[in-house]
Amino acid sequence: MSVGSILILPGDGIGPEVMAQVRRIIDWYGEKRGLDFDVSEDLVGGAAYDKYGVPLADETMDKAQQVDAVLLGAVGGPQYDVLDFSLKPERGLLRLRKEMDLYSNLRPAQCFDALADFSSLKPEIISGLDIMIVRELTGGVYFGEPRGIFGEGDARYGINTQRYTVPEIERVARSAFELARKRDGRVCSMEKGNVMESGLLWREIVQKVHDEEYPDVELSHMYADAGGMQLVRAPKQFDVIVTDNLFGDLLSDVAAMLTGSLGMLPSASLGAPMENGRPKAMYEPVHGSAPDIAGQGKANPIACILSFSMALRYSFDLGTEADRLDAAIEKVLADGLRTADLLGQDGVQPVSTAEMGDAILAALDASL
Ligand code: NAD
Ligand code: IPM
Ligand code: MN
Numbered sequence: 001m002s003v004g005s006i007l008i009l010p011g012d013g014i015g016p017e018v019m020a021q022v023r024r025i026i027d028w029y030g031e032k033r034g035l036d037f038d039v040s041e042d043l044v045g046g047a048a049y050d051k052y053g054v055p056l057a058d059e060t061m062d063k064a065q066q067v068d069a070v071l072l073g074a075v076g077g078p079q080y081d082v083l084d085f086s087l088k089p090e091r092g093l094l095r096l097r098k099e100m101d102l103y104s105n106l107r108p109a110q111c112f113d114a115l116a117d118f119s120s121l122k123p124e125i126i127s128g129l130d131i132m133i134v135r136e137l138t139g140g141v142y143f144g145e146p147r148g149i150f151g152e153g154d155a156r157y158g159i160n161t162q163r164y165t166v167p168e169i170e171r172v173a174r175s176a177f178e179l180a181r182k183r184d185g186r187v188c189s190m191e192k193g194n195v196m197e198s199g200l201l202w203r204e205i206v207q208k209v210h211d212e213e214y215p216d217v218e219l220s221h222m223y224a225d226a227g228g229m230q231l232v233r234a235p236k237q238f239d240v241i242v243t244d245n246l247f248g249d250l251l252s253d254v255a256a257m258l259t260g261s262l263g264m265l266p267s268a269s270l271g272a273p274m275e276n277g278r279p280k281a282m283y284e285p286v287h288g289s290a291p292d293i294a295g296q297g298k299a300n301p302i303a304c305i306l307s308f309s310m311a312l313r314y315s316f317d318l319g320t321e322a323d324r325l326d327a328a329i330e331k332v333l334a335d336g337l338r339t340a341d342l343l344g345q346d347g348v349q350p351v352s353t354a355e356m357g358d359a360i361l362a363a364l365d366a367s368l
Contacts, residue, residue, distance in 0.1 A: 013289025015073025045075025135248025
């Protein structure tokens, strides 16, 4: 019997390269654990533009709405820079997030022990790090109206609008508090209420949801710029961070680098429950299409594989199997295997994307 349905959208650049390793892992779960997924594949981003003339075809959007989980690689590439804004690869990704209403974007930043030396920060600041950034994903300045470039010549001006409604803030706040209850019980909310009214409202509503529904969770507030500074100064002070779409984009890249490489960081984007009780969901690595290394077999597939692990956990209620996959990755890193992005020590030869996949599969076999 099928465990559930997955739509794979490999996308552009290193997207298909890292996703190929995820497919092998999905097949492993079918063969070795009797967990069969009903997998289909389609195009997004530049790949979809090349074939259909749009970064996400309507048929693909419909499919994404039907499945239990979407797995996305990455989108974008310099060859698409000339396209009209509405046709850019990134619009395909943003359409998926918006139309599936994936308002809560979970971006964990965890330091694997084996990589503590690799961070640009001192090992003692980073070892044991385990933060969850909850980024609001369907509102704010990414989607607010009015937006656009107006006027003529030198008198042109660009507008984007930061807009948050009370229900938008409430639902992402609840998602952060729920997560905190299963973790260390602490939430830090970040905005810039000192200069932005939307931030003032954000702080008020997060506090209200806390006081009325989650008084057992410890809540603090920080201005987002100070939050960025604290993330680099003493990241272990944080458990769950909840913040808006744009600040969450920036802060999660900072957090990614704390752990060593963008190639390590997964994410889950979750919406409301569907009829079968599972949340609408899309899983993707935090990194992009890495045009500088695409096609060379150098990409680190771990962020994408960890994104599948999050799918096992959050969409398919297979937490034990997710733990198994996380442990396999931890073992391979502890054994010293490194893709090129994780090299620092002299004399260590990097492994390719596929070799990293081989090693993780071998570690999975050894776990049986
Ligand atoms: P990027 O994440 O693609 O790359 C930044 C740097 O990190 C590069 O040096 C790259 O080689 C390295 N890197 C990233 N992932 C890696 C991996 N798995 N293994 C090894 N090294 C890795 O960000 P960018 O260069 O700013 O953006 C490139 C394109 O990707 C742009 O078109 C951008 O819009 C797009 N993008 C897409 C997503 C997404 O699809 N979710 C996210 C970010 C950027
Ligand atoms: C991310 C990316 C996207 C974003 C882009 C590619 C639209 O940077 O997922 O972090 O800004 O949200
Ligand atoms: Mn980003």
